[in-house]
Amino acid sequence: MTMGATPAVAPDANARAGSGGRKNFKWTPERLEFLRAEWLANTSPLAIGQLLGITKSAVSAKANVLGLPDRRTDPEVRARMSEARKKAWADPEVRARMSEARKKAWADPEVRARMSEARKKAWADPEVRARKSRSWARKAVRTAGLPMLKQHVDRAIALRAQGHDMETCVDALLRDQSAAAA
Known part of the structure; x- marks a missing residue:
């Protein structure tokens, strides 16, 4: 299946109707087969999620559970990701947006506490x-x-x-x- 094509599996009608809709999403055998086929065809988790009507995180989590290959370790995928990041980072607007987002997140005491706790846990x-x-x-x-x-x-x-x-x-x-x- 190519990007942008309609999946043979109908998306869950309630999947985007708020957080409750995502909880009602069911992984049917047809949807699992669709996920496997698209994942192995290197379709992005975001695109697969949009086709199924769920989040990219749900797609990635299910791919992990199914034991599908982790694309981040594939040298070809890593090279593409690296090039895309370099290209994005070369744009001053992107850098400014990311910097501002980090500053905003870091200003939140709860975020700082979580980050500090994560660092302590990692350092242990x-x-x-x-x-x-x-x-x-x-x-x-x-x-x-x-x-x-x-x-x-x-x-x-x-x-x-x-x-x-x-x-x-x-x-x-x-x-x-x-x-x-x-």
Whole structure:
């Protein structure tokens, strides 16, 4: 089935009639087959949702439950998404709108509290903490202008674990490099 064609499956008549309508949507075998076919044909979740009369989130959630391939890991799809984002971000109006939306969201104390809680929860995961520490350490090594050697990154991670900020870490890396050269 191509984009814009009428689905062989009728959309739920109540699906867009407010939140109650979406709750009444039933995944019939025909609708599931339609979802599978469209998903594998790389039709966007938004387009599939519009054809079925449901949200793109409902489409993505059902595709996940059905075990359909995650398009975000498909290199071709990731490249298209990346190009689309770069193109959109190049537009100053888009950047201004996104910046304004972030500022507005961040001004809401409830949003700030949720974000803070999510960061704390993520930071409690040792894998996330290690990945963030490595990323921070690589940034410190780049800032110091040093080659990206394991010894430099490991030293920066150790300094971070001791509670040093970026500036102190960069200074220490540069002192270590000077001492090694002498």
